[in-house]
Amino acid sequence: MSAPPPLQIREANAHLAAVHRRAAELEARLEAAECTVRAQAERLARHDQHLSAALDELGRAKDREIAALREQLLTSEAAVQSLQAAVRQRDKLIEQLQPRAELLQDLCRRRPPLAGLLATLAEAERLGPLPASDSLPGGSSSPLANSTGEEEDRDELEPSVFGTTV
DSSP states (O other), X not given: OOOOOHHHHHHHHHHHHHHHHHHHHHHHHHHHHHHHHHHHHHHHHHHHHHHHHHHHHHHHHXXXXXXXXXXXXXXXXXXXXXXXXXHHHHHHHHHHHHHHHHHHHHHHHHHHHHHHHHXXXXXHHHHOXXXXXXXXXXXXXXXXXXXXXXXXXXXXXXXXXXXXXX
């Protein structure tokens, strides 16, 4: 084995130095990449923690809102039941008052003729009692008798018939 020529040794040394520089450069780039990856991993971990905390808070807020809505639903259902009971009670009252309302409507429809009758009775009362039957012309025994001969069948009306009827 013979010794390699000095030119080959220099070329080999230059090549080794270039390989060494390239290895150092790649190691530096690897270290930078590893730092970047570590920084990104840390950021992702912090972001995951924030998202996890936000998700937990969102879950708690959802649970609180569900509880509040359930409470509101129970309150609303109680109010609905109370209102339904009030409606049933009022319907029962309306059912009880309906015959009286119909009676009052019937009275209101009959009021004008009744007022006329009362006015006529008041006028009759104002006129006073009837005169005695012997002072009537024609000799009839009752001023209310008609000409059909039924005078004997009718009861005589007393003057107090038109008394205090108003």
